[in-house]
Amino acid sequence: MLHIYATLQTLGFRIKNRLQRDETGATAVEYGIMVGLIAVVMIAGLVVLGPKLSELFNDVSGKIPVVTP
Incomplete structure (x- = not known):
């Protein structure tokens, strides 16, 4: 029973991590577009x-008049 719980918990954490968006690369792309x-x-x-x-x-x-010394 403990094995099933651990497996479901691990699966839940993996799904949660996949659903969270990693937007660190998006800002670099946006800056590149702005510079371009x-x-x-x-x-x-x-x-x-x-x-x-x-x-x-x-x-x-x-x-402008040219002044010669």
Whole structure:
């Protein structure tokens, strides 16, 4: 009788452990997705704004007077 009780108790603990979700890997995946999306947004921003920023800096540098000693 004790053997049956021990077997059922062990089975119960195994079922309980399987039903509990292990979410430690999920946070790593979520951080990876966020980093990937941030990288995509940064690259898209540089592609869209890159030529305009280059033009702006060239315009500003052309208006700065050169002082020779």
